[in-house]
Amino acid sequence: MQTHFDLFHLPAAFDLDVDRLEAAYKEVQGQVHPDRFAHAGDAEQRQAAQWATRANEAYQTLKSPFNRACYLLELRGVHALDARNTAMPPVFLMQQMEARETLAEVAAGADLDALERLERDAKTQAAALMQEIAGLFQTHGNDAALVEALRKYRFLDKFLADIGAAYDTIG
Amino acid sequence: MALLQIAEPGLSTAPHQHRLAVGIDLGTTNSLVATVRNGVSVVLNDARGHGLLPSVVRYHADGACTVGYPAQARAAEDPHNTLISVKRFMGRGLKDIPDLATMPWQFVDAPGMVQIKTVAGVKSPVEVSAEILKSLKARAEASLGGDLTGAVITVPAYFDDAQRQATKDAARLAGLNVLRLLNEPTAAAIAYGLDNASEGIYAVYDLGGGTFDISILKLTRGVFEVLATNGDSALGGDDFDRRVYCWILDQAKLHTLSDHDKSLLMARAREAKERLSDAPEADITAVLTTGEVIDLTLPEATFNEITASLVTKTLLPTRKALRDAGLAAGDVKGVVMVGGSTRIPRIQAAVGEFFGQTPLTNLDPDKVVALGAAIQANVLAGNKTGDDWLLLDVTPLSLGLETMGGLTEKVIPRNTTLPTARAQEFTTFKDGQTAMSIHVVQGERELVSDCRSLARFELRGIPPMVAGAARIRVTFQVDADGLLSVSARELGTGVEAAIAIKPSYGLTDDEITRMLRESYDHAEDDMTARNLAEARVDGQRLVEATEAALAENGASLLDPEERAAIELRIVTLKAALAGSELTAVKRATDALNHATGDFAARRMDASVKRALTGHRLDELEI
Numbered sequence: 001m002q003t004h005f006d007l008f009h010l011p012a013a014f015d016l017d018v019d020r021l022e023a024a025y026k027e028v029q030g031q032v033h034p035d036r037f038a039h040a041g042d043a044e045q046r047q048a049a050q051w052a053t054r055a056n057e058a059y060q061t062l063k064s065p066f067n068r069a070c071y072l073l074e075l076r077g078v079h080a081l082d083a084r085n086t087a088m089p090p091v092f093l094m095q096q097m098e099a100r101e102t103l104a105e106v107a108a109g110a111d112l113d114a115l116e117r118l119e120r121d122a123k124t125q126a127a128a129l130m131q132e133i134a135g136l137f138q139t140h141g142n143d144a145a146l147v148e149a150l151r152k153y154r155f156l157d158k159f160l161a162d163i164g165a166a167y168d169t170i171g
Numbered sequence: 172m173a174l175l176q177i178a179e180p181g182l183s184t185a186p187h188q189h190r191l192a193v194g195i196d197l198g199t200t201n202s203l204v205a206t207v208r209n210g211v212s213v214v215l216n217d218a219r220g221h222g223l224l225p226s227v228v229r230y231h232a233d234g235a236c237t238v239g240y241p242a243q244a245r246a247a248e249d250p251h252n253t254l255i256s257v258k259r260f261m262g263r264g265l266k267d268i269p270d271l272a273t274m275p276w277q278f279v280d281a282p283g284m285v286q287i288k289t290v291a292g293v294k295s296p297v298e299v300s301a302e303i304l305k306s307l308k309a310r311a312e313a314s315l316g317g318d319l320t321g322a323v324i325t326v327p328a329y330f331d332d333a334q335r336q337a338t339k340d341a342a343r344l345a346g347l348n349v350l351r352l353l354n355e356p357t358a359a360a361i362a363y364g365l366d367n368a369s370e371g372i373y374a375v376y377d378l379g380g381g382t383f384d385i386s387i388l389k390l391t392r393g394v395f396e397v398l399a400t401n402g403d404s405a406l407g408g409d410d411f412d413r414r415v416y417c418w419i420l421d422q423a424k425l426h427t428l429s430d431h432d433k434s435l436l437m438a439r440a441r442e443a444k445e446r447l448s449d450a451p452e453a454d455i456t457a458v459l460t461t462g463e464v465i466d467l468t469l470p471e472a473t474f475n476e477i478t479a480s481l482v483t484k485t486l487l488p489t490r491k492a493l494r495d496a497g498l499a500a501g502d503v504k505g506v507v508m509v510g511g512s513t514r515i516p517r518i519q520a521a522v523g524e525f526f527g528q529t530p531l532t533n534l535d536p537d538k539v540v541a542l543g544a545a546i547q548a549n550v551l552a553g554n555k556t557g558d559d560w561l562l563l564d565v566t567p568l569s570l571g572l573e574t575m576g577g578l579t580e581k582v583i584p585r586n587t588t589l590p591t592a593r594a595q596e597f598t599t600f601k602d603g604q605t606a607m608s609i610h611v612v613q614g615e616r617e618l619v620s621d622c623r624s625l626a627r628f629e630l631r632g633i634p635p636m637v638a639g640a641a642r643i644r645v646t647f648q649v650d651a652d653g654l655l656s657v658s659a660r661e662l663g664t665g666v667e668a669a670i671a672i673k674p675s676y677g678l679t680d681d682e683i684t685r686m687l688r689e690s691y692d693h694a695e696d697d698m699t700a701r702n703l704a705e706a707r708v709d710g711q712r713l714v715e716a717t718e719a720a721l722a723e724n725g726a727s728l729l730d731p732e733e734r735a736a737i738e739l740r741i742v743t744l745k746a747a748l749a750g751s752e753l754t755a756v757k758r759a760t761d762a763l764n765h766a767t768g769d770f771a772a773r774r775m776d777a778s779v780k781r782a783l784t785g786h787r788l789d790e791l792e793i
Binding site: 027028029030034053056 | 494561
């Protein structure tokens with residue numbers, strides 16, 4: 001089966017040249033986008049839509065380091081985000097619970113400065129984690145370590161989304 | 172599945188034929204039609220030289236209707252049958268419409284979308300919009316001297332699925348082939364030529380008669396992306412008129428006025444506002460029915476003072492949109508002004524101050540959206556060659572499903588590039604469960620009750636199994652126009668039960684056909700003749716495309732048996748085309764479409780490969 005990497009003629013690796021990905025994506029969309037077939041029949045547009053959809057999915061997956069990492073593991077038959085696997089290191093979970101409590105307090109107190117501090121910290125943590133993931137791919141680290149790092153990353157990602165929502169409620 | 176016509180980039184499939192294509196701005200207050208003529212986008216005028224068509228439809232007792240200026244002129248006389256600003260009702264239910272009581276119309280609640288009772292019968296906003304579109308279509312065909320290949324119709328960026336679907340249905344009802352629904356701010360950006368050469372962040376500030384919209388767009392490599400939109404649906408040029416009107420009353424110490432005098436002074440207020448766009452002061456003179464003479468001078472400074480709070484009010488949503496996009500005013504590379512009210516000098520100055528730069532105003536702000544739509548229509552019709560760009564629009568709102576407890580499970584998040592498809596698997600929660608109810612919603616909120624309900628449907632015929640054993644895959648597909656279709660399928664046992672829906676406000680294909688019939692006042696056999704003609708065009712096009720494809724790659728991509736199977740179906744279709752039986756033509760077309768599915772896929776595959784291997788990737792233009 002053609003992988004997302006194959007579609008864009010890119011090596012299947014975590015380390016990826018984003019500019020090359022974007023150029024290849026644009027090249028493919030230029031060929032298959034339904035707008036190129038707007039004056040053609042319905043059925044032809046459907047086919048074009050399928051290809052454009054596929055190109056979009058492949059691009060979105062490869063563009064995001066997190067999605068790219070999960071996808072690479074999936075190609076090896078490892079489903080990092082399997083809902084049945086919920087085990088996490090207790091220390092990490094404790095940290096997360098504390099951070100969430102802090103967020104609730106900050107949001108309730110409408111403390112914008114504290115919210116910004118919280119966001120900065122979470123972003124630093126997320127960046128460090130992504131570095132770790134990149135390192136694990138480079139050194140061919142074991143899949144279990146990658147899965148744990150990705151699951152931690154997802155926690156942080158959701159936390160950052162909640163911080164964004166808190167900005168909205170604070171106004 | 173069908174055969175694709177694959178053209179080299181920049182080459183249309185039929186290069187010598189100029190196709191007539193238009194862009195239509197179907198506006199709340201006014202609508203316009205534009206086209207590209209000799210490489211320049213121009214608005215098409217009516218016989219009297221008007222470019223704008225007031226979005227007003229008046230229905231008469233005999234079932235006929237008038238559209239535009241004549242309808243607007245009689246609005247005061249016949250308010251119940253003169254429908255104004257129906258765009259606000261497109262894809263909207265009775266409960267969605269605020270201040271119903273202040274409107275003169277008699278609303279009828281209907282599933283999904285309101286309807287309005289007129290002397291010519293109950294009309295849906297889709298039918299009313301179709302009258303406006305028909306009028307513009309007729310104007311374009313008279314002006315261009317031929318049938319239109321297609322049209323690009325603009326919609327506000329925040330329009331949800333039901334509103335987009337309603338717009339597309341109105342076009343269908345008007346007999347227009349919709350090449351694409353285009354977001355209004357994107358159209359405005361295209362009109363300003365903000366394409367490949369102008370990477371960066373742009374703001375589109377749109378102050379119309381009654382609404383204000385701000386959009387933040389990102390342009391990267393010919394990709395137009397709407398990052399954030401915001402606005403105020405009750406703020407527009409009319410509010411400025413009202414401020415001037417109140418100032419007149421105050422200055423002239425007027426208290427009770429007749430209806431005639433009220434509308435006279437409102438008109439004078441509007442004229443004064445318009446004059447202040449290029450004069451330092453405006454004289455206001457009027458003779459009231461009482462014989463009283465009004466003679467005032469409104470200096471620009473006073474006008475700015477009495478309307479200052481309105482100007483400030485537009486900057487609040489602007490700030491919010493920037494924050495949603497995670498940007499600051501300084502990140503914006505250009506500001507496009509849309510809507511007649513942006514002619515007000517104070518507004519231009521305030522927007523300029525806010526963004527720290529002079530906004531773009533050299534195109535007519537009433538026409539800029541239609542002009543941009545026409546440029547895109549020209550590209551989509553295949554007339555433009557060479558440096559065409561690609562518009563990759565995004566989903567304006569998240570799409571999801573209702574899960575246990577009335578919560579929303581997002582399947583496609585907002586700002587996902589179109590077209591897109593996502594599948595999610597669900598299972599049964601009861602032993603022996605044979606049906607599953609699926610509720611599709613649109614919106615950003617977590618509770619289903621806070622989102623817009625798009626559709627509900629049931630997947631039936633699931634084989635009885637223990638709870639959790641069935642695997643039901645629900646697939647969301649959003650096409651390039653932002654329209655959604657959803658299907659569900661049980662995978663667990665290999666038994667397939669699928670249903671595809673097109674969520675809308677309940678206007679089915681049958682209803683569209685009925686409306687078409689009514690609106691054309693045609694006999695049944697005219698409809699059949701029309702259907703046959705359309706089917707023949709489709710069939711003929713497919714034969715030509717298939718033969719061209721076979722000549723090009725038939726030898727390299729097909730084995731002899733596959734080729735023979737396709738050729739056999741070409742012969743059958745040609746025979747059907749020679750006859751006059753609609754079902755035979757349709758069946759033969761479907762059969763050929765089906766037979767060429769694999770071939771089309773291989774051709775597309777080959778074309779994509781060629782695109783990437785024709786040159787080394789590091790040589791690609793970045």
